[in-house]
Amino acid sequence: MDLFEEAKLIEPEIIKNRRALHQHPELSYEESWTSAFVAEKLHGLGVEVKTGVGGNGVVGVLKGSRKGKVVALRADMDALPVQELSDVSFRSKIEGVMHACGHDTHMAMLLGAARLLADSRDELVGTVKFLFQPAEEHGGRGGALPMIEAGAMKDPDVDYVFGLHISNSQKSGEFGVKEGAVMAAPDTFKVRIVGRGGHGSAPHETVDPVYLAAHVILALQGISSRMIDPVRPFVITVGAVHSGTKENIIPDFAHLEGTIRTLDETTRRRAKKKVKQVVAGVCKSFGASAEVEFEEDAYPVTVNDPRTTQSVIRLLKQIPGAKVRKMDAIMGGEDFSRFLHEAPGTFYFLGTKNQAKGCVHPNHSASFKVDEEVLKLGSASLALLAFEFGKR
Numbered sequence: 220m221d222l223f224e225e226a227k228l229i230e231p232e233i234i235k236n237r238r239a240l241h242q243h244p245e246l247s248y249e250e251s252w253t254s255a256f257v258a259e260k261l262h263g264l265g266v267e268v269k270t271g272v273g274g275n276g277v278v279g280v281l282k283g284s285r286k287g288k289v290v291a292l293r294a295d296m297d298a299l300p301v302q303e304l305s306d307v308s309f310r311s312k313i314e315g316v317m318h319a320c321g322h323d324t325h326m327a328m329l330l331g332a333a334r335l336l337a338d339s340r341d342e343l344v345g346t347v348k349f350l351f352q353p354a355e356e357h358g359g360r361g362g363a364l365p366m367i368e369a370g371a372m373k374d375p376d377v378d379y380v381f382g383l384h385i386s387n388s389q390k391s392g393e394f395g396v397k398e399g400a401v402m403a404a405p406d407t408f409k410v411r412i413v414g415r416g417g418h419g420s421a422p423h424e425t426v427d428p429v430y431l432a433a434h435v436i437l438a439l440q441g442i443s444s445r446m447i448d449p450v451r452p453f454v455i456t457v458g459a460v461h462s463g464t465k466e467n468i469i470p471d472f473a474h475l476e477g478t479i480r481t482l483d484e485t486t487r488r489r490a491k492k493k494v495k496q497v498v499a500g501v502c503k504s505f506g507a508s509a510e511v512e513f514e515e516d517a518y519p520v521t522v523n524d525p526r527t528t529q530s531v532i533r534l535l536k537q538i539p540g541a542k543v544r545k546m547d548a549i550m551g552g553e554d555f556s557r558f559l560h561e562a563p564g565t566f567y568f569l570g571t572k573n574q575a576k577g578c579v580h581p582n583h584s585a586s587f588k589v590d591e592e593v594l595k596l597g598s599a600s601l602a603l604l605a606f607e608f609g610k611r
């Protein structure tokens with residue numbers, strides 16, 4: 220059976236679903252319309268459906284004609300607080316909310332794969348689980364963890380798990396795959412510098428937290444250049460600074476917010492420790508104190524199982540016309556990483572960058588636009604992985 224030929228036949232349906240989802244974007248933890256939409260579509264395909272799995276999560280189960288492995292395929296469902304500026308006819312109907320990361324296409328591609336698999340149920344070995352996950356963009360607790368806690372990876376227990384993300388930094392129609400660490404652990408932190416306020420004309424009677432915030436921001440970059448092994452990728456960014464009310468008042472406090480990105484647990488632990496040390500040390504030397512707090516539930520590093528991923532690369536190359544490229548790691552975070560802690564699998568990418576069609580703006584941009592021609596390829600790839608890994 221040629222899955223890609225089958226996928227071409229259902230392309231209009233994939234695109235129709237994608238556009239409907241695109242017009243109704245919902246923010247993290249608010250995906251009720253979206254989850255009802257996918258649940259209804261799965262029902263229509265004869266897939267067993269469970270809703271309300273860890274919030275707005277939906278789990279579909281499709282049993283093949285013979286016993287085999289259990290393969291889970293995941294799509295995320297949430298959109299972003301972005302006012303859409305793209306020129307498509309099916310623009311977001313929700314003010315200030317947009318599917319700017321392409322999660323609408325992930326759902327449409329997975330529904331397409333469900334259709335392909337349901338249509339070929341007689342030839343399907345094993346069981347396929349469809350995981351529609353809320354709140355991927357949240358960045359802290361997220362949506363994968365509550366689904367796992369609600370039993371999404373159990374009964375039947377998942378043997379392999381796969382997820383697909385589209386990307387406008389990769390060429391249209393090209394798959395990007397990487398063994399091992401593919402996305403970073405995004406740890407966010409908050410710093411509260413406690414000084415002693417007073418008059419702007421008499422700094423010697425105060426401990427100035429604004430001045431200290433400047434020192435802290437500069438010193439934190441020294442972690443990157445002086446304290447972390449240069450062959451290990453590391454990013455530190457302070458993205459928010461809040462302090463003060465007026466030019467002649469030295470305030471009591473300054474607040475900073477930042478993020479660190481790492482690709483391995485050793486560097487991650489070391490960097491977190493160093494952030495605390497540097498902030499405390501700098502503040503102490505000027506007579507202030509400081510509190511540093513890291514978000515507790517941050518996403519772990521997304522690590523693709525090497526053996527599974529080598530097979531994925533081989534299989535994707537079998538799809539007619541598909542190009543497969545070994546990609547570099549991305550310093551963004553993904554809570555697909557949580558599913559990879561439960562079962563071996565692969566998180567891979569599909570490019571949608573197409574100059575001629577104006578699909579050039581990066582994911583999360585208000586002008587983000589997807590080359591819809593690649594969606595059938597995504598559906599075919601997900602169905603292929605379910606078919607092949609089910610037989611193992």
Ligand SMILES: [Zn+2]
Nearest residue numbers: 320356582583
């Ligand atoms: Zn995103």
Ligand SMILES: [Zn+2]
Nearest residue numbers: 320322355384
């Ligand atoms: Zn995303």
